[in-house]
Amino acid sequence: MIHARGLGIRFGSQWALAHVDLELLSGDRLLLAGANGSGKTTLLRLIAGLRQPAAGELLVDGRRPTRERFGARRALALVSHHDYLYDRLTAMETLRLWNSLCGGSGETRLDDLLAEVGLSAAADRHVGGFSAGMRKRLILARSRLENPRLLLLDEPFASLDPEGQSLVERWVGRFVDDGGTLIVASHAIERASRLCRRAVLLEQGQVAWQGDASALEAAWARRLGR
């Protein structure tokens, strides 16, 4: 599903990511960990095709995401720090627009989706008035409409209450049970580890460690010299 060899990107003269090798097969579940500024979000944005790599090779579903964007992006959905929402649209209008642009149909499905993320009562409210947690729930519902085979989650538990965090776990659990491929960038290591099998620890834009997700916390502590 993902093949990256010697991947790198720089902002100005500073390399934000360098020499990153990554292989993900269909159905793999990877946790990306690392301190702030270690390159987790940048790596997700490269995979999503929102940035052009300055070095190395990157294939997503056999395609280069920036050059063959149409095919590559059809395979993936990104739930990012930025929620990509229009504040003056309602929750239902947002889902309806996404559903139509992704070639879907069926109003009932949208009602069901909103109910699933606990936003039925807010379906006709403008998104601009939503709390951060409600926005996160809406973009989770929206990501489902893209029917992705690869789901990229950037800090999926941020801004969510405990119930919302459990919702993400259930949601993502169902996605991976259906054979989807998952990459989660998160500081909530304990919770994210439950969703992932493998983990990669990034330090200053480079892969510092990789292995089993359950061993990540100990490996990170060792690297920090604790």
Next chain:
Amino acid sequence: MNLLRPVLLLLAKDLRVEWRGRFRFLSIVLFGGITLVLFSFAIDADDRAAATMAPGFLILALLLSSTLGLSESFRVERENRALEGLLLLPVEPAVLFYAKALGNFIFLALLAPVLLPSAIVIYGVDAGLNALLGLLLVWLLAAAGLAAPGTLYAAMTSRASSQDVLLPLLLFPLVIPVLIASVRSAALVLHGDPMDQTRSWFIILLAFDVIYWALGGVLAAVAMEE
């Protein structure tokens, strides 16, 4: 999915979002009206001179109003990085361009019902129904000639912090042919056409519209992507 359906979906979204923030449209109409009034003070001339210069002032008012509207049209896409969200969907950048350009064209066209009669009154132009309809046609062609390159440049500069300065700097030189052709057409429509030149100017204006709209679709990917 054909191209027309997503263009119409995105256009409907833009019109809905604009309608819910219609204060912006009203302020730009007001800006256009004030521009016309200021031009009338600037020339300090008799009625005949004002009427002679009316076509030029009218098209300049459209041009100045358009820069405000064009840069603002991408503000809603910058909020929450909504444009990036659309780029992640399997939607061609040309679709995003044509939807936004059509929205901007409608926006500029809607200035006509206020600014055309205002100019007639302010500059004391003696215009019959045929002249008014001809002037409306010039306005629509000029609006089309501004909307396409303006949308392209607004997309390119939307991530720049100095967009308000960059947009007119890039746009004004490019639309000089549209400006000349529309001022000449409007003058011939209002003041008579003894040499039968109106048709030629209309064709020139239409030709630039076609070129700009075609090029916009081709260059959209370069303008929209980061």
